[in-house]
Amino acid sequence: MTDTVYRELDLPCSPSEAWEHVIDPSWLGDDGDLPTTPGSDGWISDGGDVRYLIVEEVDEDSRLAYRWASFTDEPSRVEIELTPIAEGTRVTISESPIEVRAQASLAFDDRRYLHGFCGTFGSTRRRLFEKLLEHPRVALRPDSPKMPPCHVKPS
Numbered sequence: 001m002t003d004t005v006y007r008e009l010d011l012p013c014s015p016s017e018a019w020e021h022v023i024d025p026s027w028l029g030d031d032g033d034l035p036t037t038p039g040s041d042g043w044i045s046d047g048g049d050v051r052y053l054i055v056e057e058v059d060e061d062s063r064l065a066y067r068w069a070s071f072t073d074e075p076s077r078v079e080i081e082l083t084p085i086a087e088g089t090r091v092t093i094s095e096s097p098i099e100v101r102a103q104a105s106l107a108f109d110d111r112r113y114l115h116g117f118c119g120t121f122g123s124t125r126r127r128l129f130e131k132l133l134e135h136p137r138v139a140l141r142p143d144s145p146k147m148p149p150c151h152v153k154p155s
Helices: 015-022 108-120 123-134
Strands: 005-011 031-033 041-046 049-059 063-069 076-085 088-097
Touching (some): 015 076
Antiparallel strands (some): 063 076
8 A cells, every 4th residue: 555545425324323333343344353442452354364453543423543454464544534414424534554664673682572572462462573573674683592482371
């Protein structure tokens, strides 16, 4: 994705009724979890593809913003706004690419610290972290031993 995708749709219902449809993950895929608490992570499954998301902003009945990515697609930011109009509710959706500019260089001590970090925050972030370590732009110092894979302790 290189450009922002922008769509508007007018629905013949109140903003609160439209909100219930926006937070239902079934309009995005086959299954999923779309939380409505900023900082929460969720997921959407569509066929064989899974997109992981982190909720950034929520203003109930009027605004939802989140970042999402999969292991095959570039990350993007989605903003959904609900505006009351005379005929019901205008739903505005925009999706913009997120540019990744930084190149990471991790030493063994840094990787041990991040290993603990990924285990603390659950399986979604753990999978994204492990994928980061496999990314070709993440350079390991030549003297760094290989870090063991992240493991999450069973609850």
